[in-house]
Amino acid sequence: MTDIAPFAGFGLGLRRRHYADFLEGTVPVDFVEVISENYMVDGGKPLRLLEEARARHPVILHGVSMSIGSAHGLDADYLARLKALADRIEPLWMSDHLCWTRSSAHNTHDLLPLPLTAEALDVVCDNIERAQDALGRPMLFENPSSYLTFPEDEMAEWEFIAAMAQRTGCYLLLDVNNVYVSAHNHGFSAHDYLDGLPLDRVRQIHLAGHQPGDIIVDTHDRAVSDGVWALYAEAMRRLGPVATMIERDDKIPPLPNLLDELARARDFATQTWEAVAA
């Protein structure tokens, strides 16, 4: 299995509202990230647009339906289609979420939480190994935001993720907003979380907005909060060069607003790396 080299780029999600900007203009990003499933189709406009975007920018394929934590294993048709897309697009890398989305019969299209048990860890590791073998490349898996934990839990989420990365050789997509959301919702320390992760396996960071409340909801529908920026700065002090992306999926603003947020991330990271180097 090949390694994924660190890439200190700054990018945005490619969303329909901004297609024209990305395909007709010059957008100052180092990569774009797309939702894999939107392009796992037979033909037509979606694939043509993705190929045009790929001609201009490196592309990351970010999936939402692999269901790596499914007790019922992985969907062979899904893996075959994802591999075909990857062979066609040659992405920087491919990622999905540490979660489950489907049962034996139905798909929820939501990122559901896993019990943090030895049994679930075995299932996740088996599924990751199968996915990486089928795709012929290592993947990144993203820490989830969650709204409940299970009485069955046997370990902390960061311990689960560290064991997962160690056993499978997968890489990590660190969603800083998700750490912030889950730390608030479940009462753990976000700093303990960062301390417990194998940070040398992180290749990408996601930043996004959330809906505040007694239970914080990961909505991706607003600007990144001050608390998440502070945690990002903390993460960047501990990480070497990694890619950073602003994730926005709802109430998508004009592109300049997102580029302003991305510039803030770039400044944070650059200053931090310079300070660490000095």
Next chain:
Amino acid sequence: MTALAELQEGMLARILADELPLPHGWTARHEAGLEIYRNNYRTALVEALRSTFERTERLVGEESFRRAAAHHCIAHPPTSWTLDLAGAGFPDTCAELFANDPDVEELAALEWAMHRAFPARDAEPLDTAGFAATTAEFGEADWIGLLLDFLPGLSLVRTRHDLVGLWSSLATLEGAADVRKLDEPQCAVVWREGERPVFVLRPLWEGGALAALAEGGTFGEACALLVDELGEERAVTNAGAMLARWLADGIIAGIAQ
């Protein structure tokens, strides 16, 4: 069943149904978290259906559509990994819920066919000159045994309403629905022209012949259907014209070997 499978089946069942009791050891905090997942599930699916069936929503109104979509995603939870297929069966749900307004089901079926044509496999249509060149040496037996390949994504929707007028009238949010019954049922032929799904209304007899050929029947078998519907004389006249229309529309991808 493993403990993890049991937990996942149980959680999914509780996302789909509000009334199931909480698992042992769950608190009000768990219930509040579960409610967020339940809401996310329903919102994502209803939004997917709104996106796929936007004209149907305009026809029945936002609130009626939301109720129908919520009913559909509870009664028919999605089975595919792609949200694109969440609307599978929604026309049947419309037939059930809007039983007195058959135009709703027909419009939903047309939107579903257009939705499925959009990402269909790419293929170039065969033009009239290409078809003529290929069939130049055909004898009678060749014509009777002729098999055609149609563009991927081609499908048919039977209708009793003028879907052309209805489709056009609902193109914008402000449009008033133009629901007009046809003198005779017709067939909407749906395919993708370049990157854009399109449709035309055609007589039922033409739809029957097209369906037979699309399912692997021969041109001779399709012509036999025309004879049954139109009588021999009109069938002969119409068969050639029908083939010419299909070539002009660009729905034939090639002659099957």
